Amino acid sequence: MSNSIQGFTAHTGSAVPLDQANVDTDQIIPKQFLTGVTRAGYGKHLFHDWRYLDLEEKVPNPEFSLNKPEFAGASILLTRENFGCGSSREHAPWSLNDFGFKTIIATSYADIFYGNCINNQLLPVALASSEMDALFAAVEANPALEITVNLPEQTVSFGETSFSFDIADHHKTNLLKGLDAIGQTLELTDKISAYEAKQPVWV
Amino acid sequence: MAKTLYDKVWQAHIIDQLGEDSLIYIDRHLIHEVTSPQAFAGLNEKSRKVRCPERTVGTMDHSISTRSLAIDACGPQNALQLHTLANNCEQHGIQLFPVGHQKQGIVHVMGPELGLIQPGMTVVCGDSHTATHGAFGALAFGIGTSQVEHVLATQTLKQSRAKSMLIKVNGTLPVGITAKDIILAIIGRIGHAGATGHVIEYAGEAISGLTMEERMTVCNMSIEAGAKAGLIAPDDTTFEYLKGREYAPKGQDWEDAVAYWKTLYTEEGASFDTVVELEAADIAPQVTWGTNPGQVIGVDAPVPGPDDFSDPIEKESAKKALGYMGLSAGDKLADVAVNHVFIGSCTNGRIEDLRAAAHIAKNGKVVDSVTAIVVPGSGHVKKQAEAEGLDKIFTDAGFEWRLPGCSMCLGMNDDKLVAGDRCASTSNRNFEGRQGRGARTHLVSPAMAAAAAITGRFADVREFQE
Numbered sequence: 001m002s003n004s005i006q007g008f009t010a011h012t013g014s015a016v017p018l019d020q021a022n023v024d025t026d027q028i029i030p031k032q033f034l035t036g037v038t039r040a041g042y043g044k045h046l047f048h049d050w051r052y053l054d055l056e057e058k059v060p061n062p063e064f065s066l067n068k069p070e071f072a073g074a075s076i077l078l079t080r081e082n083f084g085c086g087s088s089r090e091h092a093p094w095s096l097n098d099f100g101f102k103t104i105i106a107t108s109y110a111d112i113f114y115g116n117c118i119n120n121q122l123l124p125v126a127l128a129s130s131e132m133d134a135l136f137a138a139v140e141a142n143p144a145l146e147i148t149v150n151l152p153e154q155t156v157s158f159g160e161t162s163f164s165f166d167i168a169d170h171h172k173t174n175l176l177k178g179l180d181a182i183g184q185t186l187e188l189t190d191k192i193s194a195y196e197a198k199q200p201v202w203v
Numbered sequence: 204m205a206k207t208l209y210d211k212v213w214q215a216h217i218i219d220q221l222g223e224d225s226l227i228y229i230d231r232h233l234i235h236e237v238t239s240p241q242a243f244a245g246l247n248e249k250s251r252k253v254r255c256p257e258r259t260v261g262t263m264d265h266s267i268s269t270r271s272l273a274i275d276a277c278g279p280q281n282a283l284q285l286h287t288l289a290n291n292c293e294q295h296g297i298q299l300f301p302v303g304h305q306k307q308g309i310v311h312v313m314g315p316e317l318g319l320i321q322p323g324m325t326v327v328c329g330d331s332h333t334a335t336h337g338a339f340g341a342l343a344f345g346i347g348t349s350q351v352e353h354v355l356a357t358q359t360l361k362q363s364r365a366k367s368m369l370i371k372v373n374g375t376l377p378v379g380i381t382a383k384d385i386i387l388a389i390i391g392r393i394g395h396a397g398a399t400g401h402v403i404e405y406a407g408e409a410i411s412g413l414t415m416e417e418r419m420t421v422c423n424m425s426i427e428a429g430a431k432a433g434l435i436a437p438d439d440t441t442f443e444y445l446k447g448r449e450y451a452p453k454g455q456d457w458e459d460a461v462a463y464w465k466t467l468y469t470e471e472g473a474s475f476d477t478v479v480e481l482e483a484a485d486i487a488p489q490v491t492w493g494t495n496p497g498q499v500i501g502v503d504a505p506v507p508g509p510d511d512f513s514d515p516i517e518k519e520s521a522k523k524a525l526g527y528m529g530l531s532a533g534d535k536l537a538d539v540a541v542n543h544v545f546i547g548s549c550t551n552g553r554i555e556d557l558r559a560a561a562h563i564a565k566n567g568k569v570v571d572s573v574t575a576i577v578v579p580g581s582g583h584v585k586k587q588a589e590a591e592g593l594d595k596i597f598t599d600a601g602f603e604w605r606l607p608g609c610s611m612c613l614g615m616n617d618d619k620l621v622a623g624d625r626c627a628s629t630s631n632r633n634f635e636g637r638q639g640r641g642a643r644t645h646l647v648s649p650a651m652a653a654a655a656a657i658t659g660r661f662a663d664v665r666e667f668q669e
Contacts, residue, residue, distance in 0.1 A: 020523070021516045022395055022495050026634045031615045035266060035280040037240035037287045039348075049636045080516060082396040085429065085495075086632060087613075088331040089238065090347035111399060111431055112331060112345055119349035168363065170224045181349070182251065185357045188219055188226060192254075192359060195218045195228050202452035202460045203230055203324065 007178040008121050011102045012148040013075035015139050016065050023079055024086035025113060029095045042091050043098030070143035078135055079106045083124075084113025093120040103149045105156060107132050118171045121178060125149060125156060131163045151175060205473035208436050209367055209402045212342045212467065216325050224361045230324040231341075232259040232354050233310045234297070236266055236288040237615070238329030242352035243291040254358045256296040260319060261288060263302050264309045266615040269578050269605035272303045277616045295355075308581020308607050311335040311549035315419060316583050318448025322437035322464040327354060332549045332631065334425040338418035339445075340437035340467050342402070345426065365431045366400050366476040369469075371407035374483040379665040381559065382417035383551060383629070383648035385409065385481075386424040387489035387499045393479055395497035398430035401477060404469060405435050409483035415444040416555045423550045424631050427496040436468040488664050490536050491633045491646040493524030498633075500536075502651070502663045508532020527635055528643050529625075536661040541645070543626035544575035544656040545638070546602075548612040551629035551649050552580025557588050560629075560653040561596040563667055567657035569601030575656040576603045576618065578610040602656065614638050627655035 033045040044057065051066055053059040060067040066074075077096065083106040084092060093116045096104070103123040117124040127135070138158055139145055147158045151172065156163045167175075174181065185192075206214075216227040239261070246253070253259065263285055268276035275282035285302070292299035300307040306317060311332050314320050320336045326343035327333060329351045336343035350360055370389055390397070403425050405418075413421065418435050425433030442461055445451045452460040487501030498521070500507065509522045510532070525531060530539070546552075546560050557579065569575045577597050579585035585607055588594055594604045611618040612630035614637075620626055622641025629652050633644040647655065654662040 021520055024495070024632075024634045026613075026632070026637050030636060030640075031613045034237050034615060035284050037284055038244065039241045049640050055640070082399070082429065085395065086331065086426075086634060088329060088345040088347055090241075090329075090349060093347075108396065108399065110396070110429060112347060112426075116347035116349065119347060168223065170222055170361070170363075181361070182249075182353050182356045185226065185353065185359055185361070186251075188359075189357075191219050191226075192228070192357065196358075199228075200456075200459065200463070202456040203321075 008123055008151055008175040010148060010150040010152070011075065012146055013102065014071070014073065014144055015076035015078045015105070015147050016071035016074035017136055017139055018065060018077060018079040019136060021080040022082045022085055025084055025089050025092040026086055028084065028092040029089065034089060034091055039094050041098065042095035043100070046095040046099045075100055075102045076147055076149065077101050077104045078132070078139060079104065080132065081107040083109050085110035088112045090116045090120070093117045093122045097122050105135065105149070118174055119181070121175060123149060123151060123175060125165050127156065127163055127165055134161065205470035207367055207469045207473045207475065208340060208404055208434050208467055209342065212323055212325070212340070213364060215323065218359060221361060224363055226359050227325060227362050229327050229354050229358055229360060230258065231319060231326045233314050233326070233328035233333070234259055234261040234351065235264050235310050235330065236284045238348050239291065239351055240284060240287045241348045242355060243295070245352045246355055251356045253295040253297065253355045258358060259297050259355065260314070261292050261297055261299040262307055262310050262313050263288060265609045265613070267302050267608045268616050269608050269610045269618055272606065274302055281616070305582045305586070308583065309549045309552060309609055311423065312552055312580030312584065315339070316448070316581060318445055318451035321445060321451065321460065322441060323467050327360065331426045332423050334430065334433050335419050335423040335549055337422040337425065337432050337434040338415060339441055340434060340464070342432055342434065344432045365402045368398055368401040368403045368430070368477040368479065369475040370403055370405050371478070371480045372405070372409035372483050373407050373480060374409060375412065376409050376483045377486070379488060379650070379668050380483070380486050381648040381650060382413055382420035384486050384489045386421045387491070387496065387646060388481060388486045390424065390428045390496050391489070391499040392481060393428055395427065395495040396429040398425065398428040401430050403428070403430045403433040405433060410435060411438065414555060415440060416553045419553070420550055424496065427631060437464045488648065488651050490651065490661050492528065492530060492536070493521065494527055494633055494635050496631070496633060496646060498524055499646070502536050502661055506530050506532060506534040506536065537663065538660065539625070540572070540660055541625045541627045541655050542572055542574065543620055543624050544573055544652050545578070545611040545626055545628040545630060546576070546649055546652050547578030547580065547610050548630040549580065549609070550631045552578060552584065554584050554587050556629065556649040557584065557593050560649040561593040563650050563653035563664065564600045564602060564657065565596050566667060567600065569656045570659040573656055573659055575601065576605055576611065578605045579607050581607050600657065611638055627652045627661065
């Protein structure tokens with residue numbers, strides 16, 4: 001569902017590491033799975049090329065972190081810089097959501113992907129490189145580590161450690177309230193009409 | 204205060220200020236089969252209408268066959284998506300150019316050639332290569348499906364103002380160097396995420412000397428540097444290209460439009476958040492060696508190794524990329540054999556691209572070990588190429604001449620590679636698996652791709668110049 005009306009406040013769960021920079025959306029959800037006409041059911045194809053050794057998705061790749069038993073049930077994805085680069089396909093956040101991720105923690109994100117996450121109630125948290133190093137090390141030491149991401153407070157905490165993160169106010173509001181973005185804009189219809197009335201005829 | 208081109212286009216589209224966000228008007232919306240079905244479904248669920256059907260234009264491009272005009276040629280799932288687009292356009296009164304229509308083509312080839320994209324417009328599409336249209340001095344960017352739905356319902360988007368970056372390419376281009384080499388060299392310089400959060404303006408003598416099609420190639424790959432959009436100020440080259448095109452203004456409207464378009468330039472003294480300068484003379488024919496477009500070198504340079512990078516993340520990325528690509532530090536690209544060549548895509552599927560490739564192709568034959576396909580970007584491009592006899596040059600040389608579509612750029616149809624294949628490709632992404640699982644993609648210009656087809660390796664196209 002687009003423009004979900006559920007809000008995001010805080011989430012506590014375990015994390016799975018994907019210790020790699022520049023993970024692109026082709027890798028998150030390859031093209032052969034983009035032929036759907038609904039928003040549902042993409043989770044099983046998430047990271048297909050890395051996650052499965054075969055095209056039919058019957059043989060999991062035991063080396064890939066998402067398949068390792070110690071990370072089963074993880075609801076937080078840890079990764080590195082420029083996550084979600086490339087194609088604008090919203091199937092990327094749909095597949096991450098459908099798999100069960102509630103939040104991603106990375107060094108940085110590509111712009112279109114970041115916006116797509118916000119529009120799908122998937123919180124993209126950006127932390128400094130050194131903080132990511134600490135988080136990766138903590139999860140490696142204890143895969144069951146409970147991590148709490150608190151949106152109102154803008155913090156990521158685990159054990160005795162707590163990091164704060166930045167997020168634009170309007171993104172934060174949209175995630176907290178789960179607003180219907182289209183419904184909000186439709187309330188401004190008079191202003192849109194007034195703008196249209198002033199446009200030159202050739203546009 | 205002196206304004207940039209981006210400032211002018213941005214400010215002209217603000218409907219309302221919503222805190223730090225602006226509600227901006229969208230002049231032109233392009234749609235295709237892959238990223239629009241869920242948007243229409245969202246509208247229908249809430250019984251919402253398309254606000255301005257005449258501002259949206261649709262085409263079929265991503266998941267269609269390049270061998271057959273049959274809508275089900277690539278299986279029932281692709282066909283369902285194509286039928287869904289047709290039904291949605293019909294239901295909401297949106298103009299659609301379906302498979303087989305003369306005006307059908309890759310969304311970013313079709314839009315400009317019909318005159319749908321004009322200076323100073325805001326243009327969006329559920330496709331990251333929407334940046335292409337910045338070549339006209341339009342603010343054009345890719346959006347997700349939720350935003351497609353928002354534009355359909357409201358003809359607007361909520362946006363934050365991006366940072367600005369000026370990229371100046373000074374001097375004139377050496378012989379054999381193309382727009383594709385310029386943009387790959389830029390991405391090589393600033394990196395795959397070098398322009399994240401920015402709108403780029405391309406300027407300098409080497410940019411203003413480009414044709415419109417060449418400018419589109421440059422702007423197209425702005426997203427490969429992470430940019431929100433890429434702009435080039437409109438000038439006489441732009442106006443000449445647009446004049447007389449089907450959707451361009453006519454008569455007095457044309458005069459009024461040109462008068463406005465002439466105000467769209469960056470004023471003397473305007474400041475940018477970031478400035479990058481390149482010398483055109485330093486650019487060699489570019490070939491990517493890795494798995495992101497920033498991993499690129501001149502064809503005459505040795506393949507780098509992890510030790511050539513100081514940043515630990517780049518070091519690790521290089522190691523992984525070399526492993527995937529089956530290359531080693533120090534390898535010469537001239538010795539690397541390719542077995543596939545793809546000429547086409549929204550980056551390099553226009554008539555000038557096909558002319559450049561044909562110019563090289565006529566010198567030889569596709570070597571036996573190579574499969575080479577040429578996929579025109581649109582019905583118009585195909586017709587024009589055939590009128591000029593380019594199709595004959597290609598087929599005589601052993602290339603396959605196909606129907607228009609996105610094709611092997613992303614392989615949503617049956618034009619895809621298998622593990623171990625190595626492809627010289629005029630497309631825009633060399634990501635792992637982009638053209639097929641385990642396949643290796645090297646991004647090059649159309650001339651370099653044609654040279655690879657007739658030599659079976661990465662030949663330096665400058666050796667082919669008379």
